[in-house]
Amino acid sequence: MTDVLVAELRDALGPRGWLDPADAGSVLTGWRKAYSGTPVLVARPDTVEGVQAVVRACADHAAAVVTQGGNTGLSGGSVPIDDLPDGRPSVLLLTSRLNRIESVDPDRFTATVQAGCTIEQVQQAAAAVDRQLAMDWGARGTATVGGAIATNAGGLNVLRYGNTRRHVLGIEAVLADGRVFDGLRALRKDNTGYDLKQLFIGAEGTLGVVTRAVLELQPALAHHRTLFAALTGLDRATDLYGLARSIDAGGLTAFELVPEMGVAAAVDVLGITRPIDTRAEWYLMARFSGAAGSPTPSWPRPPPRRPTSGCSGTSSLPRSSSTRRGPSSTPPSRSTGSPSSSAASRPLPPGSAGRRRSCSRSATSATATCTSTCCRPSSTAGGSPPTWSPPSPPRSTASSGTWAARSAPSTASARTCSAA
Numbered sequence: 001m002t003d004v005l006v007a008e009l010r011d012a013l014g015p016r017g018w019l020d021p022a023d024a025g026s027v028l029t030g031w032r033k034a035y036s037g038t039p040v041l042v043a044r045p046d047t048v049e050g051v052q053a054v055v056r057a058c059a060d061h062a063a064a065v066v067t068q069g070g071n072t073g074l075s076g077g078s079v080p081i082d083d084l085p086d087g088r089p090s091v092l093l094l095t096s097r098l099n100r101i102e103s104v105d106p107d108r109f110t111a112t113v114q115a116g117c118t119i120e121q122v123q124q125a126a127a128a129v130d131r132q133l134a135m136d137w138g139a140r141g142t143a144t145v146g147g148a149i150a151t152n153a154g155g156l157n158v159l160r161y162g163n164t165r166r167h168v169l170g171i172e173a174v175l176a177d178g179r180v181f182d183g184l185r186a187l188r189k190d191n192t193g194y195d196l197k198q199l200f201i202g203a204e205g206t207l208g209v210v211t212r213a214v215l216e217l218q219p220a221l222a223h224h225r226t227l228f229a230a231l232t233g234l235d236r237a238t239d240l241y242g243l244a245r246s247i248d249a250g251g252l253t254a255f256e257l258v259p260e261m262g263v264a265a266a267v268d269v270l271g272i273t274r275p276i277d278t279r280a281e282w283y284l285m286a287r288f289s290g291a292a293g294s295p296t297p298s299w300p301r302p303p304p305r306r307p308t309s310g311c312s313g314t315s316s317l318p319r320s321s322s323t324r325r326g327p328s329s330t331p332p333s334r335s336t337g338s339p340s341s342s343a344a345s346r347p348l349p350p351g352s353a354g355r356r357r358s359c360s361r362s363a364t365s366a367t368a369t370c371t372s373t374c375c376r377p378s379s380t381a382g383g384s385p386p387t388w389s390p391p392s393p394p395r396s397t398a399s400s401g402t403w404a405a406r407s408a409p410s411t412a413s414a415r416t417c418s419a420a
C-alpha cells in the first residue's frame, strides 16, 4: 500500500516535487532535536493543486500528512513520528516552494502571500513600499507565514500589534479531503456570518494546509528609542512595565525580558558591545516607536534627576532620535537568533553603519552605559541633550535597576564615547 502511495505522489508532483527521506536531511528533525521521524515521502508541492494531490492521495491511503514550514516550531508539530498509534504511514509536506509574494498593496495596507514565504521575506516586501509587517521574532528569516498562522505566533511586537491572529485578514487552505477553503479576503469590515478562517489560526495544521494568506500591514515606523535596564530581581519587571506604558503607552512596541546568558551569548557570538555595563541575572529591553511622518514620539518632559530613584542609574536620553527607512532603502539582513538575543543583535539601520558606539559616563548614583544603534544627530545637535532620570516605580525604596538608552544622539556632550 505504501509503495502505491509513494508512486502516486511521485507521479503527481513531478521530479522536483518530492524528496526521498534518505536525502531529506534536517527536515526530519525538529528545531530542538527532541522529535524526529521518517515519512514514506517528503512532498514539495509548488501549487495549490499539488497540495491537493498530496492530501487526496494520503486520504485515499489512510496516511498522515505532516505539514512543515520553516521547522522552527518548538513543540514538534512539524516533524513526523515513527510510532503512530495505528501504524499509519506519514507524508511530510514542505511548503518551501510555495514562496511567492503575490501582491503588496501599500494603499490598502495588505500583502497577499503564499504560505511558505518567510516572515522576513514579507517584512522586506512591505519595507520596499514604506510599510511594515509587524509580525516579528527571532526566527523571522526561517519561520513561514503558514507556520505563524498554524501556531498563532507572537513575537517582539505583540504588545502593540497582537499575535498573528491580529494580522491575518484572509486565508486559503486545503482541507483534509482535498477541497479548498477559500477565505482569501482583504476586507476588514467583513461581517458576513462565521469567521471560519479563525479556526485555522493556532490549529497547528490539524484542520488543513494553509496555502495563501492576506496579511495586514502597518505604517512604517521611523522613530525608535530603546531602553535597556539591569534588574535586581524579576519582581521589578511588572513595575517597570507599568512605568514603560505610562511613559508612552501607544508607542511601546517591545518589552522583553533578557537573561544574562542571552546578553553574554550575543556579545560572545556576535561580537557586539554590551548594552549596559551593570551585570545582572536579568535585563529588560523596552522599545518605543513612532510612525513615519509623525513627529518624534511624544515623551514627557524628563523630571529632575532623583539620585535615589528606584531605577538608580541615570542616562541621557535625546528628545529626538530617528532613522528613516525609506522605500528605496535595503532592509537589514536578519539572521535567526534567540528571542532574547535578537534585540541586541539587530543590525544597524541604513545610514548609521559604523556608528554603533559604546558610551559611558559617571552619574551621581550609578554608572550608566548607552549603546547607540540607530541615531543620527538629533534636534539637540550642538548642545547637551536633556538629562532624564526615570521616575521612581511604585514600592521602590532601593535601587532596582539601571536604565540605559540605546538610542542616543551622536552629539552627546556629557559622555566619553568610543567606537565599538
Ligand SMILES: Cc1cc2nc3c(=O)[nH]c(=O)nc-3n(C[C@H](O)[C@H](O)[C@H](O)COP(=O)(O)OP(=O)(O)OC[C@H]3O[C@@H](n4cnc5c(N)ncnc54)[C@H](O)[C@@H]3O)c2cc1C
Pocket: 031, 066, 067, 068, 069, 070, 071, 072, 073, 074, 076, 077, 078, 095, 115, 116, 137, 138, 139, 142, 143, 144, 145, 146, 147, 148, 149, 150, 151, 152, 153, 154, 155, 156, 204, 205, 206, 208, 209, 210, 211, 336, 337, 338, 339
Ligand atoms: C529563535 C526562535 C525564536 C522564536 N520566537 C518566537 C516568538 O517570539 N513567538 C512565538 O510565538 N514563537 C516563536 N518561535 C517559534 C516559531 O518560530 C513559531 O512557532 C513559528 O510560527 C513557526 O513557523 P514555522 O514556519 O517554522 O512552522 P513549523 O515549525 O514548520 O510548523 C509549526 C506548526 O505549524 C504547522 N504548519 C506549518 N506550516 C503550515 C501550513 N502552511 N499550514 C498548516 N499548518 C502548518 C506545522 O504542522 C506545525 O504544527 C521561535 C522559534 C525560534 C527558533
